[in-house]
Every structure is written in structure tokens, then in C-alpha cells.
Amino acid sequence: MQKTNLNFKQSALRVINIEQQAIADLSQYIDENFVAACERILACKGKVVVCGMGKSGHIGHKISATLASTGTPAFFMHPAEANHGDLGMLTEQDILLAISNSGETAELLALLPVVKRLGVPIIAMSNSTTNTLASYAEVNLCIKVQQEACSLGLAPTSSTTATLVMGDALAVALLNARGFTSDDFALSHPGGSLGRKLLLTLNEIMLTNERLPLVTPEQSLSQVLLEISRKGLGMAGIIDKDSKLMGIFTDGDLRRVLDARIDVHSVAIKKVMTVNSVTAPAAMLAAEVLKIMEKRKINSLFVVNELGQPIGAINMQILLQAGII
Structure with missing residues (x-):
């Protein structure tokens, strides 16, 4: 043998x-x-x-x-x-x-x-x-x-x-x-994993409606933390009276607040939120968003419409489940 x-x-x-x-x-x-x-x-x-x-x-x-x-x-x-x-x-x-x-x-x-x-x-x-x-x-x-x-x-x-x-x-x-280019290749392979990776847009995979963690600027930080915990995205979006995104608060921001010994029960979220956050339009390719998130070293972001209103949210886990990563 x-x-x-x-x-x-x-x-x-x-x-x-x-x-x-x-x-x-x-x-x-x-x-x-x-x-x-x-x-x-x-x-x-x-x-x-x-x-x-x-x-x-x-x-x-x-x-x-x-x-x-x-x-x-x-x-x-x-x-x-x-x-x-x-x-x-x-x-x-x-x-x-x-x-x-x-x-x-x-x-x-x-x-x-x-x-x-x-x-x-x-x-x-x-x-x-x-x-x-x-x-x-x-x-x-x-x-x-x-x-x-x-x-x-x-x-x-x-x-x-x-x-x-x-x-x-x-x-x-x-x-x-x-x-x-790879985009040209994807157009002839729409049913394959590569085509899906290159052609999938955010509006096909983003979280929407009640799954969005949105709060008002006057809410306390402790209330915002509860919203973050409930929605499980590691962030919350702060919107004004016209539902436009004013800023966000993330797990990283929480560490900064705790280091500054700020009272989470009394401080309003507008005092500690991060303004000018990274956002993306719904029509953007998911593969492009991944590049942005990796470059900016962020784990999640909001998807906004032409008025700057959050209509969706995305994070690394969602991109992973969609086969983008």
C-alpha cells in the first residue's frame, strides 16, 4: 500500500x-x-x-x-x-x-x-x-x-x-x-459575491425607522445612554426640531465624558455631543462607505437625506453580515 x-x-x-x-x-x-x-x-x-x-x-x-x-x-x-x-x-x-x-x-x-x-x-x-x-x-x-x-x-x-x-x-x-475596472467587472457579475460587494448600496442594508437611535438635544446623557443600549449601534444621533442631524454621541465620547468626571444624569447631550460627524447618502455604495469608515477609524455612521435628516444607520457588523467585509 x-x-x-x-x-x-x-x-x-x-x-x-x-x-x-x-x-x-x-x-x-x-x-x-x-x-x-x-x-x-x-x-x-x-x-x-x-x-x-x-x-x-x-x-x-x-x-x-x-x-x-x-x-x-x-x-x-x-x-x-x-x-x-x-x-x-x-x-x-x-x-x-x-x-x-x-x-x-x-x-x-x-x-x-x-x-x-x-x-x-x-x-x-x-x-x-x-x-x-x-x-x-x-x-x-x-x-x-x-x-x-x-x-x-x-x-x-x-x-x-x-x-x-x-x-x-x-x-x-x-x-x-x-x-x-473592478466596478466594470462587478457589472458583469451582479449575482456573484464580488458583484454584490461592489454594487450593494446603503439603502439596501441600513437600519431604518424605529431601529434608529435618535434623541433631542435637551435630553440628559443618561437618557441617551439608555437609547444607545436599546438600539445596540454604539451611538445615538441628536436631531433638532426639523429632524436634522446636529451631532452624534458614541461609546468613544462616553469614555471622554467619564474621564472629565461629568455628571451623566444632569448634563444635556447637546453639551457633550460630537458635531460635524461623518455621514453618507443612501445611494452610496457600501464598499465606498467601508473605505471611509476604515480611513476615519469609526465603527458606525448615520445615513442622511438631502436635508441632512437621518434616514438610516450602518455599522461594521452590518457590513460584515452583508458580505462587504
Whole structure:
């Protein structure tokens, strides 16, 4: 049993070493052809249509998804289905990104004369510049590997890894060239945790109405402390007769008051409140508010309307529960 376990580990390490070398060898192919491919895709007014058969097709699905989510409109077209009608997906405004390690995949090659007749530029991903696919392409991105990680040398392993990495390199180079931001990324991932983190606004998560700890300026500090305790936000907002926020009182302010030996039962809150407190509008992104709170080293703040009236409250715990932290 120990010998079998050892063989498992040796096989796995061999695969990892071979595929690491395949990725390292890719750097030699980041050349003028790679630059030309990026320039053509940037100038494309349509979409990048990714096409590949078998394992290349599986990798092609991932490359098209990565392109689409990073600012380059793209979709996958199956070559066998394209030969039976799906080629209608392709327009003159598009670019075909054709993937075949050998460059001789029959289902893919059958499409190329029609693609050329349509005037659609072809960017190839293959293992040489002398295969049939490369001869049809305006640009060929080399994905040649020294050996497959499969001990039989048959199953696509290193070659598919190299193709995937070349696709990622292409997508990220285009992302940087477009100035694509995390906010742009979130717009194409609204259902994911990143999208939620970047697109969630305060009005979706803030506490409102009776949950707001609000007091009047004439109330005593002891009364305010009871309100703070009841609402559990570690602060209270002081509002004037027009319900505008005059100031706040926090747990930190309490420590300052106690150090000054002020009578909490007799002093009015307006005498010890903090004015000009940090506030935020309801439409502000929660991620932006988090940055403000971290920079100002505060744990909570009030959300106010255009009149300066508190309509909500937020603290670090709420941001944590919402997945912002």
C-alpha cells in the first residue's frame, strides 16, 4: 500500500512539473503575434467568437467566458454545430478565435473557407505556423508544448493547460488596455459575491425607522445612554426640531465624558455631543462607505437625506453580515 501511495505522488508530481514547464515555455510566444492579436481584438466592432473541438472546445468555453467577463464581448461556437447552421452566429464585425493544437481538426477546418469568404479575421491558437489552421489565420498564437503530461503522450494535458494560460494572458492584456475596472467587472457579475460587494448600496442594508437611535438635544446623557443600549449601534444621533442631524454621541465620547468626571444624569447631550460627524447618502455604495469608515477609524455612521435628516444607520457588523467585509 505504501508503494502504491508513493506511485500516486510520483505521478502527480511528474504531471505538475511537466505542466509548469509548459507554462514557462509560453513566454517565448508572447511576441509580435500576441501584440497583433490584441490590437485586432481591440479594434473589433463585434464579438470574439471562440471555436474549438473536443478538449480545445472545453478550454474555448472558458476563454470565451473570461473574455466576456473582463470587457471583451465573446461567446463560444461549437464547430460541429456551426457546420449545421450555427455559423450564422458569425457576422462580418466579429473575429474568429479558432483553437486546435494540431491545427488540423476536421470540423474546424471545414468552417474556414466560409469564414474567409465572409471576411471575418481569424486568430488561431495552434502548435505551429505550418499547419492548415495557421495558414488560414491572420495571426497565429503558438501554444506548442514539449510533451503532454499524460504518461502515454496522448491525452491533451500540457497542451490544454498552455492554451488556457494563453487565453488568460490575452484576456488580461485586453483588460488592461481597455482600462477595465473592478466596478466594470462587478457589472458583469451582479449575482456573484464580488458583484454584490461592489454594487450593494446603503439603502439596501441600513437600519431604518424605529431601529434608529435618535434623541433631542435637551435630553440628559443618561437618557441617551439608555437609547444607545436599546438600539445596540454604539451611538445615538441628536436631531433638532426639523429632524436634522446636529451631532452624534458614541461609546468613544462616553469614555471622554467619564474621564472629565461629568455628571451623566444632569448634563444635556447637546453639551457633550460630537458635531460635524461623518455621514453618507443612501445611494452610496457600501464598499465606498467601508473605505471611509476604515480611513476615519469609526465603527458606525448615520445615513442622511438631502436635508441632512437621518434616514438610516450602518455599522461594521452590518457590513460584515452583508458580505462587504
